[in-house]
């Protein structure tokens with residue numbers, strides 16, 4: 001049975017991004033997948049490294065302990081075959097809270113080396129599902145699509161998942177009166193992505 005861990009970063013329960021999360025989780029429910037969700041705003045997840053955390057990471061001190069909230073996140077990731085990231089694009093990247101999640105959770109000994117052979121946690125699949133004001137064609141024209149995809153899939157996911165996918169549900173700011181229809185298509189796609197995991 002495939003278990004999914006969703007990392008979600010948006011401050012508002014009345015956002016399009018929240019609707020995408022709900023559609024995705026609905027799709028997981030329909031297909032009988034079990035899942036956990038880390039709602040980074042609801043958990044008040046701290047995004048800045050402390051000095052002790054920095055020294056552990058910069059010094060490759062694999063034996064130093066990690067904070068409790070980071071260890072809890074490691075446990076959720078290790079218990080899941082699929083990792084999903086749901087967030088809005090803010091200034092051509094994820095919100096700072098999710099950027100800080102990578103800073104703090106991708107620790108030496110868990111997500112990066114040096115580490116004993118076989119200790120790295122690897123997912124079967126990582127899915128990056130983000131909403132954006134611009135649509136994909138506009139993000140491609142500006143170069144932002146490729147930049148965002150490279151940063152998320154090549155750098156942040158990298159070898160940590162056997163397969164990865166980057167999906168932008170865009171156009172909320174630029175599609176004008178087409179938005180209600182486009183939004184419906186995006187929510188249907190989010191649910192379908194979940195069902196096809």
Ligand SMILES: Cc1cc2nc3c(=O)[nH]c(=O)nc-3n(C[C@H](O)[C@H](O)[C@H](O)COP(=O)(O)O)c2cc1C
Nearest residue numbers: 015016017018088089090091092131132133134172
């Ligand atoms: C601070 C901020 C920065 C944003 N930067 C971008 C951006 O760089 N590119 C883009 O396409 N949309 C950008 N947007 C638009 C959001 O991506 C869009 O509002 C969101 O995906 C969908 O709306 P929601 O907040 O209701 O979920 C930005 C929005 C905010 C609030």
